[in-house]
Amino acid sequence: MTTSTLPSAVPQRTRRRPSGATLKRRSAPYLFVLPFVVIFLAFSVYPLIFTARLSFTNWRGSGAAEWVGWGNYAYLLTSEAFWSSLGNSAVLWLLIVPVQMVLSVIVAVLLNSAKLRMRGLYRVAFIVPFVTPLVAVAQIWVVLFDQQYGAINAFLSLFGLPDIGWLTTSAWAKPTLALLFLWKTTGFIVIILLSGLQSIDQSMYEAAELDGASKLRQLWSITVPLLRRTIMFAVVLQTLAVFQMFAEPFVVTQGGPYNSTTTAGYYLYNHITRGDLGTGAANSFLLVILVMVLSLFFVRMLRAKD
Numbered sequence: 001m002t003t004s005t006l007p008s009a010v011p012q013r014t015r016r017r018p019s020g021a022t023l024k025r026r027s028a029p030y031l032f033v034l035p036f037v038v039i040f041l042a043f044s045v046y047p048l049i050f051t052a053r054l055s056f057t058n059w060r061g062s063g064a065a066e067w068v069g070w071g072n073y074a075y076l077l078t079s080e081a082f083w084s085s086l087g088n089s090a091v092l093w094l095l096i097v098p099v100q101m102v103l104s105v106i107v108a109v110l111l112n113s114a115k116l117r118m119r120g121l122y123r124v125a126f127i128v129p130f131v132t133p134l135v136a137v138a139q140i141w142v143v144l145f146d147q148q149y150g151a152i153n154a155f156l157s158l159f160g161l162p163d164i165g166w167l168t169t170s171a172w173a174k175p176t177l178a179l180l181f182l183w184k185t186t187g188f189i190v191i192i193l194l195s196g197l198q199s200i201d202q203s204m205y206e207a208a209e210l211d212g213a214s215k216l217r218q219l220w221s222i223t224v225p226l227l228r229r230t231i232m233f234a235v236v237l238q239t240l241a242v243f244q245m246f247a248e249p250f251v252v253t254q255g256g257p258y259n260s261t262t263t264a265g266y267y268l269y270n271h272i273t274r275g276d277l278g279t280g281a282a283n284s285f286l287l288v289i290l291v292m293v294l295s296l297f298f299v300r301m302l303r304a305k306d
Contacts, residue, residue, distance in 0.1 A: 055281035065278070072282035082283070084259060085267035086290070088174070092263065093242045095178035100186055100238060101231055107186070108193035109223060123194070126187035134184065138251035141180045142167070167253055170260040177248050177261055185241065189234050196230030197223070232302045236295050243291055264290075 055072055059065035076082045111122055129137070144151050145166035153163045166176045200223070208218045224231075246265035249255050255262035255270075262270075264287055271280035 051281045051284065054278055055285055057278045058276075059278050060275040061277055068278065072279045073286070075279065076283055076286060081259070081262075082267065085262050085264045088260065088262055089243045089245065089264045091174055092178055092181070092245065093239065095175060096181050096242055097235060097238050099178075100182055100189060101235065103182075104186055104189040104193050104234070105219075105224065105227065105231070108190050108197055109219060111190065112194055112197045123191070126190050128187070129184050130188040132184075134247045135251055137184055138180065138248055141176070141252055145176055168257055170257055173253050173257060173261045177245075177252060180248055180252065181242070181245070185238070189238070192234050192237075193227060193230055196227050200226050229302065232298055236298050239294050239298070240291055243287060243294075 054065070056067060056069055057065035058068050058072075107126065110116065111119055111126070113119075116122070143149075145153075147153060147163050147165045147168055150166070152166065156162075156164070164172060166172045204222055205218055208222060213221070243263075244265045245263045246269055249261045249263055249266045250269070253261040255266050268280055268283045268287065271277070271283055
């Protein structure tokens with residue numbers, strides 16, 4: 001006859017309250033990231049929410065804000081001046097980005113050559129325009145391209161050529177601004193492409209040389225395909241920069257002549273100077289949407305090729 005025994009009760013652990021040292025250790029990561037979170041909320045999230053709400057009002061910087069709904073967006077989307085500013089930015093994009101990408105790839109390949117002496121000096125020389133204050137560069141551009149006293153027209157006169165209104169004619173104002181933008185930012189794009197070039201395995205070039213491929217063939221068949229992601233990243237960066245362009249037309253042409261250099265960024269500034277903050281906020285959101293669509297388009301192109 002067997003006797004059954006009841007299972008002995010398992011002693012339950014009493015939950016101890018965490019000590020002060022444990023609490024400090026657990027809360028340390030949150031304390032480290034707290035300054036960033038506070039700054040991000042104060043200077044990024046709150047202004048974004050405030051601007052989004054402001055875009056549906058006609059607030060002019062003081063007094064009560066009257067709710068106008070989609071009125072600001074409807075006004076901009078039916079405004080000829082708004083679409084003209086986008087068209088000016090699109091033309092500048094066509095004058096700048098394709099030329100800059102081709103030029104930057106060529107310069108980056110030359111600076112990456114092991115046979116080039118004083119490569120460090122040349123790299124510094126190319127980055128100097130980018131770190132030079134933009135307003136100072138724009139003022140120099142005004143002096144150089146002045147129709148009556150500019151050095152460019154003085155040089156052209158040596159060959160018997162007439163003076164050109166670089167900054168006073170619609171035909172030449174955009175190319176002059178594009179040239180300023182190219183001179184100012186190409187060095188930065190070159191540095192970005194140089195970082196991509198240095199990640200390419202050199203054995204691929206050695207194998208191509210053994211197969212008899214010329215330098216031009218190596219550039220087209222090896223360098224450009226392997227730099228495709230870096231180039232697309234640079235295109236997105238410059239697209240953002242071109243559609244936000246403000247200081248160049250503000251200092252050099254003041255949006256003229258005849259609003260031919262009123263870029264999307266400069267048109268947004270005009271709303272702010274007139275105190276029309278509601279329309280300006282709506283304008284900024286439309287620019288954000290436009291640039292986001294363009295960026296997604298470029299990324300989609302990159303994935304399609306992959």
